[in-house]
Amino acid sequence: MSDHPGKISRRTFMRGTATVAAGVAVIGAPTEAGAQDLAPSRFSSSVTVRFEINGVDHVLDVEPRTTLLDAVRERLQLTGTKKGCNRGECGACTVLMDDRRVNSCLILAASTDGRKITTIEGLADGPVLHPVQQAFIDHDAFQCGFCTSGQIMSAVGCIAEGHAGSNAEIREWMSGNLCRCSAYPQIAAAVEAAAGEIV
Template sequence: MAIPPTTDIAHVIELTLNVNGSPHRCVLDTRTTLLDALREHLHLTGTKKGCNFGECGACTVHLDGQRVNACMVLAAQADGRAVTTIEGLSQGETLHPMQQAFIDCDAFQCGFCTPGQIMSAVCCVREGHTKSDADIREWMSGNLCRCSSYPQIVEAVKAGASAPNGGQ
């Protein structure tokens, strides 16, 4: 594996990112975030770079089944762990129930935040935080929508939660 050209050899790590069920051997600068590894090295661009400060949730992925902001996790921290991105939710051409719920409820406008919203919504369901609209709003509050599609997002989370395997 080639060392990235702008990287000092002292800042290089070889690791395996297990993304969407497939292992990927990578040689990365030790300071590379999981977000940048996914987007720039594995070319999985569904995970969006919004604020790059962990404030907007656009980069939400699952790390060992837990939602995390990929911009706040070093790729080295994900070495050997299970990472799921928006690309890994569907089963071939069959959308995940939460992806379908976001379409059915028209829970997006520009769509930039949608991958992070969906990834967070799946965990929200899995964590059992869908008992009320207020619970959903609270537990989804780490994901911002510039277009203010929040009412439709709440409806989509409820629809996804009621679907078989909505939190899986």
């Protein structure tokens, strides 16, 4: 019994809400045929992407949800770009897009149409290493090597963007690239040395 006649009790309200929700679920549930009409068709189409990777023009048909990382690794077999966290936190997948650093795991391949992409495989000039690659060797700036391609690509971008003026600035602008082996002092020294050579 309610102490307030004419008012709806909490229990009555909850029962009514549950009944309405169940009715909506049953009425609103698509039939088996209707569910088939809704499902994969809107996600199964492919998108044609034309881009330049490491100086070579490519045309790929990709699913709209395909990331640049997966297109580069799985479709073009350029496996130097590493898949680390797959959510933009570690920097292992760093590539250059129109000469700017990007985490390729966060970029949809479809959005790169007409763009210029550079991966680690595109830095060296034949047998001659890029100055950043050589500096990483000279300064022992890697240990296990998993993050190295992303570190090098980020370093190339960092130098090109003009953020390699000091060790502290390099550390700040390279902070999006993680090294689980903690080779940060050697990485910063390598970037600083390469910046002096490139400029």
